[in-house]
Amino acid sequence: MEYEAVIGMEVHVELNTDSKVFCGCSTDFDAPPNTNVCPVCLGMPGVLPVINRMAVEYSVAAGLALGCTISRWSKMDRKNYFYPDLAKNYQISQYDLPLTYDGSLEIEVDGVRKRIGITRAHLEEDTARNTHSLGGGVSGVDFNRSGVALLEIVSEPDIRSAAEAFAYLTALKQILQYLGVSDCNMEEGSLRAEANISLRPVGATEFGTKTEVKNVASFSGTQRAIEYEIARQRAILEEGGAVLQETRGWDADRGVTVSQRSKESAHDYRYFPEPDLVPLAVDEAWEATIRETLPELPQARRDRFMEQYGLPAYDTGVLTADRAMADYFEAVVEAGAEPKQAGNWVMGDLQKLLADGDVPIGECRVEPDGLAAMIGLIDKGVISGKIAKDVLAEMFATGKAPGTVVEQRGLVQISDADELAEVARAVIEANPGPAGDYRGGKKNALGFLVGQMMKATKGKANPKLANELLQHELEKG
Amino acid sequence: MGKITKQDVEYVSGLAHLTLDEETKERLVGELSEILGYMEKLNELDTSNIEPTMHALEMTNVYREDKVQPSLDRETALMNAPDSDGEYFLVPKILDTE
Amino acid sequence: MSAESYAWTAHEIRDAVTSGAVSARAVAESYLARIEACDQKVQAYVDVWAESALAQADAVDARLARGEDVGPLAGVPVGLKDLFCTKQGFTTCCSKILKGYRSPFDATVVERLADAGAVFLGKLNMDEFAMGSSTENSAVQVTRNPWNLACVPGGSSGGSAAAVAADECAFALGSDTGGSIRQPAACCGCVGLKPTYGRVSRYGLVAFASSLDQVGPLTKDVEDCALAMNVLSGRDERDSTSADLPVGDFTAALRPDAKGLRIGLPKEYFTDALGADMREKIEAAVSALEGQGAEVVEVSLPHTEYAVAVYYIICTAEASANLARFDGVRYGHRAAAAADVEELYRRTKTEGFGPEVQRRILLGTYVLSSGYYDAYYSKAQRVRSLIRKDFLDAFEQCDVIVGPTSPTPAFRLGEKTADPLEMYLSDIYTISINLAGIPAMSMPCGLTESGLPAGLQIMGKPFDEATILRVGYAYEQNRGLDMGRPAVA
């Protein structure tokens, strides 16, 4: 029997607020254990939460970017369960009235676009971190993360493959980073993904029994875990067995999912409205104010780049993957560079320099107008494209302007026809074989000779002129 | 609603993390049944068109601004800890990874 | 005025200290001596802060000597129910689970009292986590009623009421979730006000039931109550449920007559459940108010009979979550040698919580558990709306509603502890007020045949404590009875 996978994702992202969601403690990630804590986030007796306005606004912004409806009336609830990382032994979350609901996210796999429904995105608080590496039969609890604002984004079970899940996470991360509401750094735990996976015969409308896969540390890990889990479930079903509804952890080292014991004897969370907080009422005016702050989102920007700059789909995808990169590209174009060339330089040499040096684009020493000026020098024939690569590397290393680099290093292109004609004649003389080949009709021998000219001039020969002069000299003699 | 059983008492004591001896369970079956039985009185009222009251107060949108305030120093934070190494609150080793 | 300043009211002390007639230190010493003399019998205090009280009093005297502003409660000795967080001493809620707990911060109300010049005498006994109506659920000690040491002081703020009645403090701070200020005030013959929900900050009040809890004063007279409310009231940015409304001067609203006021008598409060003796006292008080110019109208609060059921669903549900944090991980009692976290939780909670607290946690857990939420919690919240509406409708016809605080005077120690439901039902007249969120005050209206105080309850419109205080003051000035003081020492 043919089976299809039915996958829904639950993603938790830590919101980028400076302070926690219910107290004024810092959200700084690097602080020593239990130094960003106060009576509120330690759950001490007598404390009360007061909600961070920015956390609500970030949640609404994320909801809007995901096409969600914003609740005019919503509230926080208490979710009751016991665990040492949960200061109050209840988590302040949202149950039946989430801040935002009913949206969708477009993904693209193998050139096919598809919308994945977003059930809801709601605000809650993060838990503390337990450490098990202290030895002595104890675990340690660090409450620095306790009370950091979290947005939980729940998708509809619209995902059908591990590749789609990967694309979903990538698109979601891109949007949230564009908004600036979260770092979405999976290694630091600011993005956590869980997948609900079940299989059903193709054509069936009812869902099969699902498992929940957790403990995944990367997007590619998520993809592998889902691939594994689909295969595992398929094997069970093909043998006529039944999938057990359970939580399974991904063991990245062994490449398998492993059944996890449930932490509560029963998941009976006893939700009820949080009496210490008053309802959240995001009216139309407030929603509009937040909407105005939304940047252009990745999909819209890709479409516009294709339309406005005539860039191919692949290029727009690369250029818009990161908001800062896309902003940089547009600044280069704004400064006068031709878009296609600008795109090639940004996603080619510049991207490589950034990656090799592990430099975020925000800290790049090549200003957009510097790159545009460099492209201008190529256009004007002052330097060759090949020389420009060296110029860019030096600009990147020193922050110098392109004109300064070219002048200081004497890299100005030779465009003097008499001078180059002399070089051409010398090259023909030194390479009688290829010259003869060319004259005998093997026109592609010209490339070799041009290369020799560039070598002779240390790359400074104007390639177009060198080409013409070589042909002229070869045909004349 | 209905009479509470010993199984119910065991179930909720599990959720609440309380250990009850047999005698206490028996006593609670009686007491809670009496109290919950009394609460059935509420079924006399039709509340299908009544909005629930979460707060006696009619307030919405009370927020704090996103400003970092001083935290406790760690010594104070750990001051009441039954067990600590000066950095962490310590508990018996947690085996369950969830 | 008596020579002993412990017998004075707070406003008398404030005036005497401010005018230089007596030093704050002398007042504090008088109270500390009184505690020394009486508290062996009354057992109101669980912790007396003699040294810091004298230091605070000296600081008031020093400010006064420098001609600085000393605040509206200059040198007034105050006792605090043991569920207010204080950096000084311990904050235990009279529970084993918080034995030795030191709060790293002061409750907002404690800060406000300190800023107003008050002197803290120590922490007062209470039912564990404020769960009870007799203070017999304290894990620390049994407090006795100063009027009759064989009787309970009421609860849960029994230590606060007993201390005020026995002149062991000028006034005390209590908390009221279902009557825990008003009922002990009635039992001990003092004035106790539960403000409107949101009037006084709850920050630093250890929560029992968050949507019902309010902080309020227990005082020797109505003027003191108004004075304390001036200091306690007002918006606190640390409490999202504290109302951003003007407070005004409650003492300025006090007038010795009730002219032009309409007093509603709820017919549901004057049934057979109300003892004849108690009924007589309430009716006499109403007549006295009529004599002061008030007009009396009958009103109806038709859902009164459902209040106990609603209350015990909502308060236990909220308590089951509020008390979950006491788990032996970050503070408080921890069971010894637990093998794993699950055992740590179970043994810590089982050892640390007393029987009534455990019963309420279980009841609250049950009403919220899967499959029961709609039948209990959601239903209770809807009936709560009806109860609130009853009051708002009744207030269309009157300015205040008047009735008894409790059906009977203080009962004897041990008399009711066996039957929890019977104990719950004795809260009948007080809990509706918390469900509706409105303010209400209990004040003495004579002694019953048994020689124990009877309590008159005056209920007001939301945020209209001023009218309650005005009616109470008019009655107090003209009630025509001298209750005397209990003879403790």
Ligand SMILES: [Zn+2]
């Ligand atoms: Zn904090």
